[in-house]
Amino acid sequence: ETGVTQTPRHLVMGMTNKKSLKCEQHLGHNAMYWYKQSAKKPLELMFVYNFKEQTENNSVPSRFSPECPNSSHLFLHLHTLQPEDSALYLCASSQIRDGSYEQYFGPGTRLTVT
Amino acid sequence: GQNIDQPTEMTATEGAIVQINCTYQTSGFNGLFWYQQHAGEAPTFLSYNVLDGLEEKGRFSSFLSRSKGYSYLLLKELQMKDSASYLCAVRDSNYQLIWGAGTKLIIKP
Numbered sequence: 408e409t410g411v412t413q414t415p416r417h418l419v420m421g422m423t424n425k426k427s428l429k430c431e432q433h434l435g436h437n438a439m440y441w442y443k444q445s446a447k448k449p450l451e452l453m454f455v456y457n458f459k460e461q462t463e464n465n466s467v468p469s470r471f472s473p474e475c476p477n478s479s480h481l482f483l484h485l486h487t488l489q490p491e492d493s494a495l496y497l498c499a500s501s502q503i504r505d506g507s508y509e510q511y512f513g514p515g516t517r518l519t520v521t
Numbered sequence: 522g523q524n525i526d527q528p529t530e531m532t533a534t535e536g537a538i539v540q541i542n543c544t545y546q547t548s549g550f551n552g553l554f555w556y557q558q559h560a561g562e563a564p565t566f567l568s569y570n571v572l573d574g575l576e577e578k579g580r581f582s583s584f585l586s587r588s589k590g591y592s593y594l595l596l597k598e599l600q601m602k603d604s605a606s607y608l609c610a611v612r613d614s615n616y617q618l619i620w621g622a623g624t625k626l627i628i629k630p
Binding site (some may be wrong): 409411424435447449450451455463497509510511512513514515 | 554562
């Protein structure tokens, strides 16, 4: 248990569906992240929020829409996804400060787009 | 471009020692991280190096040479539970983490 929870753990959706992934961190951190992890590929950073403000959007398609209502919660809204979007979506949090500020990851949502 | 290279897969024997290498080319350097990820689970933090040299933490050690763009993770007295993927990540000049694809370590009895 890392202090970062994600729901749902598994999700199967059609290309015309709309769904949302939820992440909650109980660590008092001030930064949260969404990553995409595909088999045998490096983690891809999608979005970064520092103090609830989005600071990074790494050329992510608009069918992925993040929302950060407060420093403990992060959502990823999904609509009209493609089969190549099937992957493990990981949420992470960290405390921005001098030093390592390592990231703590949630268990991920395994997404399958049919 | 930015690049992190690490072997795709390694096999080692229980009780032995294994070294997982990572080489990087990034725009700037602000630290290197190693994470462990068991199948179906979240990555968990193992170590952080920002200065050259060896950092030891129990059975695990991590080494960094900034001039060579090189790091390794050394695992001693291997246990079956060490079977996992090991991810190398470098924080670049923008303080973003650049990740390697991970090394899958298989431990055999």
